[in-house]
Amino acid sequence: MTDKPETKFEPVIIGFTCNWCSYRAADMAGTARMKYAPNVRLTRLMCSGRLDPTFVFKAFAGGADAVLVSGCHPGDCHYINQNYKAMRRFHLMKRVLVQMGIEPGRLKLLWASAAEGAMFAREVNSFVEEVRALGPLNWNSNHVHTADHVMSVVAEGHEHEAEVAA
Amino acid sequence: MDKKDEKEKIGVYVCHCGTNIAGVINVEEVSTWAAENLKDQGVVISREYKFMCSSLGQELIQKDIKELGLTRVVVAACSPHLHEKTFRNACKGAGLNPYLCELVSIREQDSWVHTDKVAATEKAKAIISGGVSRVVYHEALEPLHVPIHPATLVVGGGIAGIQAALEIADAGFPVYLVEREPSIGGHMAQFDKTFPTLDCSACILTPKMVDAGNHPNITLLTYSEVEKVDGYVGSFVATIRKRARSLREADCTGCGICWEKCPKKVVDDVFEAGMGNRKAIYVPFPQAVPKYPVIDRVNCTYYIKGTCKACEKFCPTNCIDFAQQDEILTVEVGNVILATGWDLFDTRRITQYGYGRLPNVFTSLEFERMSNSAGPTGGNVVLRDGKTEPKVVGIVHCVGSRDKNYNEYCSSICCMQSLKFAHLVKEKTGAEVYNFYIDIRTPAKGYEEFYHRLLEEGTHFIRGKVAEISDATRLPSEEGKLVIQVEDTLTGNQLRVPVDMAILSAGLEPRHDSKALAKLFGISCSADGWLIERHPKLDPIATMTDGIYIAGCVQGPKDIPASVAQGAAAAARVMGKIQQKEIALEPVRATIHEEQCSGCRICNNLCPFNAILFHEDRMVSEVNPALCQGCGTCVAGCPAGAITGTGFSNEQILSQINGLLLLNVPKKQAVAA
Numbered sequence: 042m043t044d045k046p047e048t049k050f051e052p053v054i055i056g057f058t059c060n061w062c063s064y065r066a067a068d069m070a071g072t073a074r075m076k077y078a079p080n081v082r083l084t085r086l087m088c089s090g091r092l093d094p095t096f097v098f099k100a101f102a103g104g105a106d107a108v109l110v111s112g113c114h115p116g117d118c119h120y121i122n123q124n125y126k127a128m129r130r131f132h133l134m135k136r137v138l139v140q141m142g143i144e145p146g147r148l149k150l151l152w153a154s155a156a157e158g159a160m161f162a163r164e165v166n167s168f169v170e171e172v173r174a175l176g177p178l179n180w181n182s183n184h185v186h187t188a189d190h191v192m193s194v195v196a197e198g199h200e201h202e203a204e205v206a207a
Numbered sequence: 208m209d210k211k212d213e214k215e216k217i218g219v220y221v222c223h224c225g226t227n228i229a230g231v232i233n234v235e236e237v238s239t240w241a242a243e244n245l246k247d248q249g250v251v252i253s254r255e256y257k258f259m260c261s262s263l264g265q266e267l268i269q270k271d272i273k274e275l276g277l278t279r280v281v282v283a284a285c286s287p288h289l290h291e292k293t294f295r296n297a298c299k300g301a302g303l304n305p306y307l308c309e310l311v312s313i314r315e316q317d318s319w320v321h322t323d324k325v326a327a328t329e330k331a332k333a334i335i336s337g338g339v340s341r342v343v344y345h346e347a348l349e350p351l352h353v354p355i356h357p358a359t360l361v362v363g364g365g366i367a368g369i370q371a372a373l374e375i376a377d378a379g380f381p382v383y384l385v386e387r388e389p390s391i392g393g394h395m396a397q398f399d400k401t402f403p404t405l406d407c408s409a410c411i412l413t414p415k416m417v418d419a420g421n422h423p424n425i426t427l428l429t430y431s432e433v434e435k436v437d438g439y440v441g442s443f444v445a446t447i448r449k450r451a452r453s454l455r456e457a458d459c460t461g462c463g464i465c466w467e468k469c470p471k472k473v474v475d476d477v478f479e480a481g482m483g484n485r486k487a488i489y490v491p492f493p494q495a496v497p498k499y500p501v502i503d504r505v506n507c508t509y510y511i512k513g514t515c516k517a518c519e520k521f522c523p524t525n526c527i528d529f530a531q532q533d534e535i536l537t538v539e540v541g542n543v544i545l546a547t548g549w550d551l552f553d554t555r556r557i558t559q560y561g562y563g564r565l566p567n568v569f570t571s572l573e574f575e576r577m578s579n580s581a582g583p584t585g586g587n588v589v590l591r592d593g594k595t596e597p598k599v600v601g602i603v604h605c606v607g608s609r610d611k612n613y614n615e616y617c618s619s620i621c622c623m624q625s626l627k628f629a630h631l632v633k634e635k636t637g638a639e640v641y642n643f644y645i646d647i648r649t650p651a652k653g654y655e656e657f658y659h660r661l662l663e664e665g666t667h668f669i670r671g672k673v674a675e676i677s678d679a680t681r682l683p684s685e686e687g688k689l690v691i692q693v694e695d696t697l698t699g700n701q702l703r704v705p706v707d708m709a710i711l712s713a714g715l716e717p718r719h720d721s722k723a724l725a726k727l728f729g730i731s732c733s734a735d736g737w738l739i740e741r742h743p744k745l746d747p748i749a750t751m752t753d754g755i756y757i758a759g760c761v762q763g764p765k766d767i768p769a770s771v772a773q774g775a776a777a778a779a780r781v782m783g784k785i786q787q788k789e790i791a792l793e794p795v796r797a798t799i800h801e802e803q804c805s806g807c808r809i810c811n812n813l814c815p816f817n818a819i820l821f822h823e824d825r826m827v828s829e830v831n832p833a834l835c836q837g838c839g840t841c842v843a844g845c846p847a848g849a850i851t852g853t854g855f856s857n858e859q860i861l862s863q864i865n866g867l868l869l870l871n872v873p874k875k876q877a878v879a880a
């Protein structure tokens with residue numbers, strides 16, 4: 042990580058919530074007047090399954106320092122099991138972020154039920170702190186240039202397949 | 208992203224919500240900022256007002272729509288879950304398609320959760336900018352109209368479910384009442400007397416059970432369970448397994464000869480709470496509805512050994528059918544009421560109270576059966592030996608409730624139930640009764656009076672949480688007794704109270720399978736397992752899923768009057784829906800553009816509702832809008848970008864992201880420089 046700005050860095054975080062649980066968790070945090078950091082701006086989707094990875098990359102490209110993806114707890118998705126699909130995409134996206142030279146810690150997945158306003162507020166706060174520690178998104182300086190490093194990142198968890206000659 | 212050719216005329220309305228918003232966010236500044244800085248996006252007017260949702264606030268918007276020819280409206284106020292409908296209707300009233308209105312939550316997501324006024328004001332600007340950018344891509348939509356099937360499915364035939372079923376049936380609409388046990392009645396059927404009036408439970412419950420059983424509009428499906436639910440409000444399809452009773456109901460007269468002759472005795476763990484026996488062919492209790500018995504195949508000698516058939520031999524109408532199969536029924540209903548009630552806390556979990564180890568420690572349900580004149584002891588309050596009357600009885604409150612180790616919540620009925628027991632013990636045996644309580648909670652009508660009556664009857668009240676019940680005696684006076692060890696927190700004394708009988712007032716718990724039930728019907732339950740209502744104060748009857756209602760203890764612990772009230776309320780809601788004949792659904796649906804579809808079939812497996820069909824002939828996929836629920840997963844998954852999601856299109860969301868970040872672009876560059 043390179044030089045940090047003098048003043049306290051206020052990250053901008055784009056959050057995606059599903060209509061049924063996590064958006065209502067945010068509503069609940071509001072109704073109960075629980076305080077959390079003002080750094081997250083939410084977008085409502087019907088379900089976390091609607092999350093097209095393009096949205097996440099668009100947010101980063103547009104200047105977000107981090108992205109929060111949230112949905113109902115596994116098993117509680119209003120559309121039966123679509124959050125499992127979101128979870129799969131989430132892990133894929135993390136992988137892609139690494140390949141793009143963005144710290145994977147800038148993408149967070151949060152399951153929140155409609156009753157978990159307090160948890161939502163707490164998790165937002167801790168995410169803001171984590172991103173603050175990472176500093177502003179600084180794509181160029183993070184970019185990994187060595188081919189070996191890229192390969193090692195791409196192959197992580199797929200060591201066996203990576204052995205196979207191309 | 209492609210810019211739209213024609214510019215929209217957007218109005219922005221920022222609400223103060225009294226001081227709810229304006230106390231934290233500088234509303235004037237936000238409004239002026241939007242007017243000046245969101246011109247490029249199409250904002251032609253931006254206003255702020257004390258209460259946008261008031262009729263004057265709504266008229267403000269309507270006037271602008273008419274006079275300025277607004278084509279889009281953004282209201283920055285509270286959560287869309289609260290007032291989206293209000294503002295959509297306001298737009299509709301002024302001739303603007305309601306779906307061209309977007310609500311931005313600057314209250315729940317901003318002023319209520321942030322304290323830094325500057326940051327909150329900046330955030331308000333950003334999220335309004337997001338809303339403005341999004342609304343540009345909104346489309347004029349029409350709600351989908353679906354007819355409401357007039358039939359209702361009620362699951363659970365306890366007092367709450369019975370009440371709901373009767374109300375709807377009396378209004379002339381068909382009801383399927385599904386009950387898991389062989390008879391309806393639920394827990395109330397097990398009780399002898401009900402607090403606070405001490406009227407006989409059977410006397411008030413049986414007529415309702417009979418009504419439900421005979422009602423021409425009620426199809427009673429006992430010994431049955433719902434296995435699958437498809438569809439949505441207005442047209443659910445439920446698959447119900449009607450377990451084989453092993454007899455032809457049409458021929459059975461309920462004469463009772465079969466269970467009299469059946470040689471196989473079985474301990475009845477359900478209705479008699481393990482205190483009494485039944486036969487292998489049985490009705491749970493004499494007033495059971497329906498009156499037909501069932502053969503419990505696990506215990507029936509014929510199913511075990513292949514011989515016996517005593518019931519068949521003696522049945523005067525020859526209706527026993529050992530080969531009968533389970534029946535699978537599918538029923539179509541417009542609405543569902545869930546009323547599956549509660550399970551008793553398993554007192555064995557608190558080992559220091561000795562239940563299961565010390566014979567004269569009883570659970571509350573055991574005591575209910577014991578004090579019931581139709582129960583296993585004929586209504587005599589006696590020790591486990593079946594004959595000795597107790598001289599001293601201890602009743603322990605809050606067993607498994609208000610306890611971080613078990614359930615944190617108060618089960619709300621056990622104080623009253625303990626008082627009821629204290630009265631019954633005294634009345635039946637004249638024994639000394641000790642109530643061990645943490646707090647006495649008697650908040651409903653007539654309850655405090657009942658407590659005073661008990662005080663006057665000479666029942667002893669000791670305030671303290673019981674530490675242990677044991678048979679280890681120290682003093683001669685404790686010989687042969689159970690000793691209840693407790694600290695009296697009013698005097699600070701450690702007490703050892705010798706009793707003959709201890710009754711554990713166990714708490715109410717969600718049904719052991721409540722999570723599975725919630726999943727089956729696509730609704731949520733709390734971490735404890737109680738089903739979650741739509742709003743804890745304003746809508747404790749509906750759930751987040753349209754067309755599914757909850758009544759009775761399935762929603763949380765409550766007494767009979769509250770269960771009945773909630774059952775009736777759920778029925779009223781359902782009848783309101785049925786009367787509408789059709790319902791407007793959000794037109795949030797996915798559409799596949801055939802010309803872009805490559806026929807890869809990736810989307811086919813993404814849909815949990817099987818809404819996507821594949822045309823083999825044309826090699827393209829198509830969404831069935833009647834089945835699509837609009838989650839949007841297929842939209843996100845299509846590699847060809849051939850699917851659009853109405854109301855949540857890629858353009859809308861990507862544009863909103865742009866808008867949310869509008870403010871940051873220069874700031875970012877400054878940091879980078």
Ligand SMILES: Cc1cc2nc3c(=O)[nH]c(=O)nc-3n(C[C@H](O)[C@H](O)[C@H](O)COP(=O)(O)OP(=O)(O)OC[C@H]3O[C@@H](n4cnc5c(N)ncnc54)[C@H](O)[C@@H]3O)c2cc1C
Binds near residue numbers: 433760
């Ligand atoms: C010991 C004791 C004494 C009490 N005494 C009183 C009293 O005197 N006065 C008072 O007001 N309250 C009393 N209560 C509270 C009272 O029991 C409840 O208020 C009442 O039972 C709630 O009714 P219900 O219909 O919600 O649930 P339940 O009575 O539990 O009925 C639910 C029904 O649903 C069925 N069911 C469950 N799961 C399924 C499924 N998956 N499919 C189909 N059917 C299913 C069950 O078999 C049952 O018939 C007492 C409680 C206890 C523990």
Ligand code: SF4
Binds near residue numbers: 458465525
């Ligand atoms: S003997 Fe036959 S008719 Fe009588 S209750 Fe039993 S099954 Fe029904």
Ligand code: SF4
Binds near residue numbers: 799803804808828844
């Ligand atoms: S995923 Fe897209 S391209 Fe593939 S079948 Fe479905 S609609 Fe057609």
Ligand code: SF4
Binds near residue numbers: 816840
């Ligand atoms: S949006 Fe797609 S995946 Fe979701 S319910 Fe509709 S067709 Fe199925």
Ligand code: FES
Binds near residue numbers: 059061063088090112
């Ligand atoms: S609806 Fe919340 S994750 Fe699917």
